[in-house]
Amino acid sequence: MTGKRDDSTIRVTYRLEIPALPGASLEKMAEKIASDQSTGTFTELPGETEEVRARCAARVVAVQPLESTDQPGFPRPEDPPGTHYLRGDVTIAFPLEAVGTDIAALMTITVGGVYSARGLSGVRVMDFDLPSAWACHPGPQFGIAGSRRLMDVAQGPMIASIIKPSLGLTPADTAQVVRELCEAGVDFIKDDEKLMSPGYSPLADRVAAIMPVIEDHQQKTGKRVLYAFGISSADPDVMMRNHDLVHAAGGAAAVVNINSVGYGGMSFLRKRSALCLHAHRNGWDILTRNPALGMEFRAYQKIWRLLGVDQFQVNGIAAKYWEPDDSFVRSFGDCLTPIFSEADCALPVVCSGQWGGQAPETFRRTGGRLDLMYLGGGGIHGHPMGARAGVTAIRQAWEAAEAGIALADYAGTRPELAASLARFAR
Missing domain, CATH: 3.20.20.110 (Ribulose bisphosphate carboxylase, large subunit, C-terminal domain)
Structure with missing residues (x-):
């Protein structure tokens, strides 16, 4: 990742691939992942207030389309013949307050659940951009x-x-x-x-x-x-x-x-x-x-x-x-x-x-x-x-x-x- 470090968020870049079916887009899939992996779920919730979202909701900050393909990254037998697949790198910002500096929390919130998202034909974690608070980890001794x-x-x-x-x-x-x-x-x-x-x-x-x-x-x-x-x-x-x-x-x-x-x-x-x-x-x-x-x-x-x-x-x-x-x-x-x-x-x-x-x-x-x-x-x-x-x-x-x-x-x-x-x- 490039650019100035944002010390209030953990930014994760994913390489996504989705079938180009009617109504589908990389932006929508990225928004779904951001919601599912932070404050949201499959339906609206009375407790998911604007205050809660402002404090802990992940948000999509970049979508970079890549060359599309005619072959899915992993098998999707449910797709109709001739399906085309959209690919791109999306960056999602997770509030540091919602994740903290614990590695188990990072892997659970930003990685673990992403692979189970419905509608993907490919998903790969490409990079973490970590805020300065993560310098609390000891790093190499030698x-x-x-x-x-x-x-x-x-x-x-x-x-x-x-x-x-x-x-x-x-x-x-x-x-x-x-x-x-x-x-x-x-x-x-x-x-x-x-x-x-x-x-x-x-x-x-x-x-x-x-x-x-x-x-x-x-x-x-x-x-x-x-x-x-x-x-x-x-x-x-x-x-x-x-x-x-x-x-x-x-x-x-x-x-x-x-x-x-x-x-x-x-x-x-x-x-x-x-x-x-x-x-x-x-x-x-x-x-x-x-x-x-x-x-x-x-x-x-x-x-x-x-x-x-x-x-x-x-x-x-x-x-x-x-x-x-x-x-x-x-x-x-x-x-x-x-x-x-x-x-x-x-x-x-x-x-x-x-x-x-x-x-x-x-x-x-x-x-x-x-x-x-x-x-x-x-x-x-x-x-x-x-x-x-x-x-x-x-x-x-x-x-x-x-x-x-x-x-x-x-x-x-x-x-x-x-x-x-x-x-x-x-």
């Missing part, structure tokens, strides 16, 4: 600057890796992989999001095996690699015990499966946390994969940043998952767009099948922004010359990207990058 400080990386991309195989390694096995990655020269290592505290690798045993490796590497080299342990739990008390276990052992970061722990769990954790919180958004795809339904990342990530996410995974160019490159680029930019100040920006984590070959396009599409973590899994572990060469190849790829040199040319005197191109290029 963010970009703090992440750089913890990794001692003053400039350029932060090079990271993930434990592979994702599941099945014992704590001792994992510690050996950590040692190899530390020696390879990474700045950051993380547990896979699926790794929390399984029977074959309890968190306590994993912490006890890994932290001495981190300490030993720092003693030898002066470099303290930042390791993020998976601490997620649906029970906030268990999650805090996991947090305390990591912190007591000298750990400084945690992987949090944000959709699994929920808003309340994240709020509980952030208010007590001393760790840098690395967000994995698994489950977000349910909200966004159908472009006519759900929620845009721009809206979704604002809530999690306000709750305290420091680092946010956003996939990457030519990701191994379904997400188009354009969606990744938007997500990357969203993380770096302030809500209230630069301090509430989250470090974008470029991930999902990244090996270095995507570095030039990532650099170009993101406008040369280097405030990012570049996370390689198979692209590091699967390098034919070993993990050390995998990390070196990624660093060489980013050097080439920044210098504007084609990877094939830069690889001429750099065997690690050359081997990476031969193995992974497609």
Whole structure:
């Protein structure tokens, strides 16, 4: 959203789609949603006075038509053959007095009921424009600057890796992989999001095996690699015990499966946390994969940043998952767009099948922004010359990207990058 902030309202932009039936219009649908989600219902009420409406009624403040379509966003078998569908972005202002600053209230009033509105063939939450009162939420504790400080990386991309195989390694096995990655020269290592505290690798045993490796590497080299342990739990008390276990052992970061722990769990954790919180958004795809339904990342990530996410995974160019490159680029930019100040920006984590070959396009599409973590899994572990060469190849790829040199040319005197191109290029 653009324009001057209105501190008396919460403005939500929805992408609506409706069948172009007689009497239907985007304006009427927007007015219906505004009424249903605030003071109104299906009929007139004696208690819905002008005073009540002035204080708490939502109102439509903008309607921007978009290109119409002949295909509904989601099935509507009741529509007659040949039905045309109107599309547009509508912005509805909800009085701050009626919602307050509670996230559960925001999601209930402005989001939850909208999907059930009758007469829609598409509805997607595109953005929240939040008033200054919402700065009451803690936001990132470390963010970009703090992440750089913890990794001692003053400039350029932060090079990271993930434990592979994702599941099945014992704590001792994992510690050996950590040692190899530390020696390879990474700045950051993380547990896979699926790794929390399984029977074959309890968190306590994993912490006890890994932290001495981190300490030993720092003693030898002066470099303290930042390791993020998976601490997620649906029970906030268990999650805090996991947090305390990591912190007591000298750990400084945690992987949090944000959709699994929920808003309340994240709020509980952030208010007590001393760790840098690395967000994995698994489950977000349910909200966004159908472009006519759900929620845009721009809206979704604002809530999690306000709750305290420091680092946010956003996939990457030519990701191994379904997400188009354009969606990744938007997500990357969203993380770096302030809500209230630069301090509430989250470090974008470029991930999902990244090996270095995507570095030039990532650099170009993101406008040369280097405030990012570049996370390689198979692209590091699967390098034919070993993990050390995998990390070196990624660093060489980013050097080439920044210098504007084609990877094939830069690889001429750099065997690690050359081997990476031969193995992974497609």
